[in-house]
Amino acid sequence: MLVKTQPEEFQDYLTDASNMPGGNVEKIFLPESAKEVSEILAEASALGKAVTISGARTGTVGGAIPFGGYVISLERLNKIKSISKDTMSAVVEPGVILADLQKAVEAEGLFYPPDPTEWSCQIGGTVATNASGARSFKYGATRDFVEGMTVALADGDVLKLRRGELFANGDGVIELKTESGQKITAKVPTYQRPNVRKNVSGYFNGQPLDVIDLFIGSEGTLGVVTEVELKLLPKPKGFFSGIVFFADEKDLMAFVEEAKYVSFANRAALITDLRSEILNFRSEAEDKLNASLIEYFDANALKFISEKFPETPGNMAGAIFFEQETTEETEDVLFEAWNELLEKHNADIDGSWFTTTEQDREKMRAFRHALPVSVNERVVRNKRRKIGTDMAVPDENFPAFLKYYKDILNASGMEYVIFGHIGDCHLHANIMPRDEDEAVKAGHIYGRCIAQAIMLGGCVSAEHGIGKLKSKYLYVMMGERYINEMAELKRAFDPKGILGRENILGPRFTV
Numbered sequence: 021m022l023v024k025t026q027p028e029e030f031q032d033y034l035t036d037a038s039n040m041p042g043g044n045v046e047k048i049f050l051p052e053s054a055k056e057v058s059e060i061l062a063e064a065s066a067l068g069k070a071v072t073i074s075g076a077r078t079g080t081v082g083g084a085i086p087f088g089g090y091v092i093s094l095e096r097l098n099k100i101k102s103i104s105k106d107t108m109s110a111v112v113e114p115g116v117i118l119a120d121l122q123k124a125v126e127a128e129g130l131f132y133p134p135d136p137t138e139w140s141c142q143i144g145g146t147v148a149t150n151a152s153g154a155r156s157f158k159y160g161a162t163r164d165f166v167e168g169m170t171v172a173l174a175d176g177d178v179l180k181l182r183r184g185e186l187f188a189n190g191d192g193v194i195e196l197k198t199e200s201g202q203k204i205t206a207k208v209p210t211y212q213r214p215n216v217r218k219n220v221s222g223y224f225n226g227q228p229l230d231v232i233d234l235f236i237g238s239e240g241t242l243g244v245v246t247e248v249e250l251k252l253l254p255k256p257k258g259f260f261s262g263i264v265f266f267a268d269e270k271d272l273m274a275f276v277e278e279a280k281y282v283s284f285a286n287r288a289a290l291i292t293d294l295r296s297e298i299l300n301f302r303s304e305a306e307d308k309l310n311a312s313l314i315e316y317f318d319a320n321a322l323k324f325i326s327e328k329f330p331e332t333p334g335n336m337a338g339a340i341f342f343e344q345e346t347t348e349e350t351e352d353v354l355f356e357a358w359n360e361l362l363e364k365h366n367a368d369i370d371g372s373w374f375t376t377t378e379q380d381r382e383k384m385r386a387f388r389h390a391l392p393v394s395v396n397e398r399v400v401r402n403k404r405r406k407i408g409t410d411m412a413v414p415d416e417n418f419p420a421f422l423k424y425y426k427d428i429l430n431a432s433g434m435e436y437v438i439f440g441h442i443g444d445c446h447l448h449a450n451i452m453p454r455d456e457d458e459a460v461k462a463g464h465i466y467g468r469c470i471a472q473a474i475m476l477g478g479c480v481s482a483e484h485g486i487g488k489l490k491s492k493y494l495y496v497m498m499g500e501r502y503i504n505e506m507a508e509l510k511r512a513f514d515p516k517g518i519l520g521r522e523n524i525l526g527p528r529f530t531v
């Protein structure tokens with residue numbers, strides 16, 4: 021096992037995509053087996069050393085940034101152990117890069133839907149953050165694809181979990197036995213989950229709670245994921261994709277509303293039809309509109325993208341990127357169905373882009389990716405950190421929340437873009453302060469947007485997680501009682517409080 025002990029070797033491991041400053045570390049371990057992970061943890065636990073788990077450090081909330089102690093980097097635990105068409109599943113080590121897994125499963129005619137835009141992340145990191153992204157609109161988040169997991173606990177003991185095997189009891193108590201026979205009893209936090217489509221704000225406590233779900237999204241605070249079994253789907257035959265532009269925001273919102281609800285209705289019908297497929301009925305719903313993703317760009321976002329894609333039409337209120345799986349038989353019908361809906365809502369069809377080819381689809385994905393890249397370039401030029409929001413609100417409050425965002429940001433005079441997962445009522449606002457005064461102002465605006473999201477029944481983080489940067493906002497959402505309940509749960513798995521210090525709970529509640 022490689023161990024890095026020289027400060028000049030540390031630099032890459034001291035920050036992540038958040039650019040949060042101040043990272044520091046004593047030693048960095050690069051284990052090559054799950055056994056070595058356990059050995060490092062046993063040593064750290066005996067010495068009371070803090071341990072930060074490092075994936076690919078593409079996280080945006082400082083979760084992988086160490087503030088002292090040891091780092092365990094999983095980059096060398098990177099084997100795809102198996103991909104099976106029979107069981108439609110893959111078994112992987114945590115350091116496997118998402119893009120590599122996606123390529124490998126596609127070569128087998130299979131499909132792994134979770135797609136958090138940044139394909140250089142590690143599977144372990146996506147499990148630890150329950151990463152989602154555009155396709156979650158149809159397929160759900162990483163959680164929906166995790167079937168099994170091996171976890172090394174803070175003292176090096178090992179826990180093997182399979183979906184459907186171990187649940188909290190009716191009183192919310194988890195009782196489990198580790199591989200060495202150690203018994204752990206933990207109480208599940210009692211907060212009510214907000215009624216939003218995506219939420220990674222604090223430990224998962226859905227009911228009945230499958231214990232595997234507690235570890236998904238636990239941001240390196242409960243254990244090190246050392247192996248994962250993932251569910252796979254058949255690879256879609258083709259895709260119909262569109263980037264469509266709207267001159268009027270009201271038309272865009274009405275289009276999204278209808279595209280969403282028609283998709284939900286047809287999906288429900290498809291499930292019913294699949295049952296009848298056994299009786300050899302053809303599924304009508306397969307021919308109908310059923311988006312796998314619906315993504316939004318506001319007018320400012322389009323201006324940013326046009327730096328890299330000058331063909332982007334000017335003077336538009338916004339754009340939508342949508343996609344739907346197709347077969348040769350459904351392609352024409354779907355083109356008509358989408359066209360009809362777009363015409364009804366006054367999209368600029370002539371100026372919009374549509375494709376069924378893989379090459380043009382890649383271009384559309386590049387268009388989507390150009391936005392965070394251009395924003396990051398601007399932030400570097402301004403020499404200030406951006407503020408990136410990640411709240412989601414219930415469907416019925418989404419239009420009011422978007423209006424609030426735009427009103428407060430326009431009034432501020434600051435540079436901003438709004439974009440993201442409109443199908444899930446989850447948008448990111450990126451505010452780009454130009455100087456220190458604006459940086460302070462941006463912080464205040466962010467706080468007000470957080471308060472508004474909570475007031476509207478939303479959550480502070482829908483997909484990026486809480487990490488270290490957002491623990492104070494989680495406190496606002498949850499309050500002292502529920503943060504204490506989470507801290508108590510963490511203590512059951514990590515009594516010395518060495519793992520992922522300050523992640524989720526913040527400094528006050530960590531040990």
Ligand SMILES: Cc1cc2nc3c(=O)[nH]c(=O)nc-3n(C[C@H](O)[C@H](O)[C@H](O)COP(=O)(O)OP(=O)(O)OC[C@H]3O[C@@H](n4cnc5c(N)ncnc54)[C@H](O)[C@@H]3O)c2cc1C
Pocket residue numbers: 036037072073074075076077078079080082083084094114135136137138140141142143144145146147148149150151152153154239240241243244245246392483484487520523
């Ligand atoms: C441009 C860009 C776009 C993005 N878009 C999205 C998006 O659309 N949707 C979305 O969900 N996310 C998005 N993300 C962030 C996303 O969270 C990360 O890309 C990814 O999930 C983290 O994986 P990683 O390997 O980089 O983990 P890291 O950043 O290294 O770590 C993230 C957290 O997981 C913990 N961790 C890592 N590995 C393990 C392990 N094996 N066991 C236990 N804990 C572990 C770390 O301690 C840390 O707390 C985006 C990021 C960027 C830079």
